[in-house]
Amino acid sequence: MKSPIKIVFGKELKDALRDKRSVMAAMSYAFFGPLLMAVAFYVLISQLTDTSDVKINIEGAEHAPAFVAHLNTQGVVQREEDWPAGQQPITLAISPEWAENVATAQPARVTLTADFSSQKQRTDLRRVERAVETYTAQLSYIRLQMRGIDPKITQGVNLVKHDTATKGSKAAILLGSVLIFILLSVFFSGMNVAIDISAGERERNSLELLLSQPLTTHQLVWGKALAASAFAMFGGVLSAVLIPFIFKLLPLHEIGISIALAWPMILLIMALLIPLALLATALQLFVSFRAKSFKEAQTYISLLLMAPMLVVFGVEFARVKNQILYYLPLTGQHQALLDIIKGESLQWGAMAVSAVATVVLSMLLLRLISRMLSSEKVVFGL
Amino acid sequence: MIEVKSLKKSFGKVTALNGLTFSAPEGQITGLLGPNGAGKTTCLRTIYGLLKADTGEALIDGVDANVDPLEVRRKIGIFPDKFGLYERLTAREQIAYFATLHGLDGESGDAAVQQVISRLDMGAIADRRATGFSQGQRMKVALAQAIVHRPKHLILDEPSRGLDVMSTRILRDLLRELRDQGTSILFSSHVMQEVAALCDQVVVVAAGKVAAQGTPTELCQQTGEEALEEAFVKIIGTDEGIAA
Numbered sequence: 001m002k003s004p005i006k007i008v009f010g011k012e013l014k015d016a017l018r019d020k021r022s023v024m025a026a027m028s029y030a031f032f033g034p035l036l037m038a039v040a041f042y043v044l045i046s047q048l049t050d051t052s053d054v055k056i057n058i059e060g061a062e063h064a065p066a067f068v069a070h071l072n073t074q075g076v077v078q079r080e081e082d083w084p085a086g087q088q089p090i091t092l093a094i095s096p097e098w099a100e101n102v103a104t105a106q107p108a109r110v111t112l113t114a115d116f117s118s119q120k121q122r123t124d125l126r127r128v129e130r131a132v133e134t135y136t137a138q139l140s141y142i143r144l145q146m147r148g149i150d151p152k153i154t155q156g157v158n159l160v161k162h163d164t165a166t167k168g169s170k171a172a173i174l175l176g177s178v179l180i181f182i183l184l185s186v187f188f189s190g191m192n193v194a195i196d197i198s199a200g201e202r203e204r205n206s207l208e209l210l211l212s213q214p215l216t217t218h219q220l221v222w223g224k225a226l227a228a229s230a231f232a233m234f235g236g237v238l239s240a241v242l243i244p245f246i247f248k249l250l251p252l253h254e255i256g257i258s259i260a261l262a263w264p265m266i267l268l269i270m271a272l273l274i275p276l277a278l279l280a281t282a283l284q285l286f287v288s289f290r291a292k293s294f295k296e297a298q299t300y301i302s303l304l305l306m307a308p309m310l311v312v313f314g315v316e317f318a319r320v321k322n323q324i325l326y327y328l329p330l331t332g333q334h335q336a337l338l339d340i341i342k343g344e345s346l347q348w349g350a351m352a353v354s355a356v357a358t359v360v361l362s363m364l365l366l367r368l369i370s371r372m373l374s375s376e377k378v379v380f381g382l
Numbered sequence: 383m384i385e386v387k388s389l390k391k392s393f394g395k396v397t398a399l400n401g402l403t404f405s406a407p408e409g410q411i412t413g414l415l416g417p418n419g420a421g422k423t424t425c426l427r428t429i430y431g432l433l434k435a436d437t438g439e440a441l442i443d444g445v446d447a448n449v450d451p452l453e454v455r456r457k458i459g460i461f462p463d464k465f466g467l468y469e470r471l472t473a474r475e476q477i478a479y480f481a482t483l484h485g486l487d488g489e490s491g492d493a494a495v496q497q498v499i500s501r502l503d504m505g506a507i508a509d510r511r512a513t514g515f516s517q518g519q520r521m522k523v524a525l526a527q528a529i530v531h532r533p534k535h536l537i538l539d540e541p542s543r544g545l546d547v548m549s550t551r552i553l554r555d556l557l558r559e560l561r562d563q564g565t566s567i568l569f570s571s572h573v574m575q576e577v578a579a580l581c582d583q584v585v586v587v588a589a590g591k592v593a594a595q596g597t598p599t600e601l602c603q604q605t606g607e608e609a610l611e612e613a614f615v616k617i618i619g620t621d622e623g624i625a626a
Contacts, residue, residue: 208462213455214485
């Protein structure tokens with residue numbers, strides 16, 4: 001006789017695979033997440049490596065031809081065309097006293113007018129400022145030399161920068177956001193199936209008969225959880241496989257980043273996702289078995305999805321560093337994935353601990369669900 | 383043999399069952415007749431262990447569903463209050479799902495499924511997905527799910543609601559056939575003709591208690607009425623909730 005868990009698993013999997021909506025959902029989250037990232041990276045890289053001229057309004061250029069010539073060599077040029085709508089003009093005004101100030105060794109006034117809070121113009125402004133600064137430096141150098149003073153005297157401290165960031169660790173900053181997509185794909189991909197086999201069962205009035213069959217609620221819940229996890233895992237595998245391909249397509253070398261994810265590492269990522277898929281499903285089933293309809297479950301689950309997102313984004317952007325993160329469910333997988341991508345040494349022990357913690361938590365949740373389904377209050381909504 | 387012994391069950395302040403006692407012996411069709419809200423569905427759900435009685439017990443062949451629910455559920459076939467089909471599975475797959483849950487897999491499972499499909503004359507719809515099934519076709523699938531494992535006890539909760547004449551006939555014929563094979567059949571209804579036409583024994587339930595018990599003829603004699611419907615009204619003392 002076949003085990004009831006296997007029977008339920010087989011039936012739910014067959015049912016879910018025939019549901020185009022579930023399959024599409026599992027595919028699209030895994031697919032569009034990395035793709036979205038790729039587009040974002042592409043824009044970022046092209047912005048960072050942009051070497052075209054900064055075109056600004058230069059007023060009073062006739063007062064300081066040498067200065068303007070310097071600006072031009074630095075890629076800051078007079079703008080001929082109009083500013084696009086919605087963009088504040090950047091104006092550099094050279095005062096008419098320029099020649100006099102320079103001759104008498106006074107600071108020559110140059111006014112930079114712009115919207116300094118504009119995100120788009122930030123790099124342009126930085127380049128204008130830098131061009132002005134280098135000219136100032138040149139000017140003071142000459143002034144000191146003319147007075148017979150070693151210009152080095154103005155350099156109190158010589159700051160020598162040694163960048164110890166490996167190419168990998170630079171990449172990690174960027175890749176952190178990609179990891180979030182891999183981790184979340186597990187939560188998104190199985191969602192539809194999880195709702196369909198729990199709240200859907202109630203909505204189509206098949207729950208009562210199913211609960212009256214000769215199998216324990218525990219077996220029922222495990223069969224269902226494994227089927228939904230299989231879907232979650234399908235999404236996880238898909239995004240884990242896709243991401244290295246997307247990196248290959250991007251001109252990451254232009255910003256000095258190299259990522260080499262070997263296949264063993266990708267397999268490791270998939271292995272790390274397995275317990276997480278079970279946990280994601282257990283959480284989703286826990287919530288949606290309480291819902292009376294598909295719609296209601298969807299509402300709860302979208303709220304529930306905020307939780308892993310908040311945790312992962314929080315850790316990612318607040319740059320929380322604590323060893324305990326390595327041992328907990330979800331953050332443990334997140335940290336391990338970060339290490340893998342950064343190419344750092346892996347903490348196998350911590351990985352195992354967090355995997356076990358994740359599985360134990362899922363098992364507890366599933367036990368709770370089976371207890372819930374044995375309760376007439378939950379089943380009949382009394 | 384299905385035995386119900388002084389079952390009591392309340393939901394909050396509402397008393398659904400108030401000391402219900404009756405039995406449904408083998409080879410008989412027992413009808414549970416009562417107005418809406420009399421506690422019929424609550425009683426049936428208690429028998430297969432989805433609800434726990436406050437006091438009293440419900441036994442299938444001497445086994446209490448609250449003590450050993452799996453053993454009880456192996457012995458019964460259920461046609462529940464609400465039955466929904468899995469729209470993406472074919473009729474055959476749905477029936478096979480419940481057959482395997484009852485331990486019928488492999489060749490014996492396939493044979494059992496095929497047999498019930500032939501018996502209910504469902505060949506034409508057996509390999510179609512359930513989306514678009516008519517009410518009668520859905521009823522047949524639900525019925526097939528209930529009897530595919532040849533249970534000794536069959537419990538049906540208002541099986542004929544929403545069925546046309548042909549489907550009702552199929553249902554009645556099937557129930558008579560199963561009774562003759564020795565199955566104890568318990569079904570709830572509030573439709574008089576159906577109970578009168580089908581039942582060997584009628585248990586009239588009102589306000590969670592047995593109001594009267596006997597064959598349809600006996601009930602009529604007890605109350606001195608010609609028709610079962612009049613007898614029923616007299617027994618429960620009101621004509622609320624009866625469908626003629």
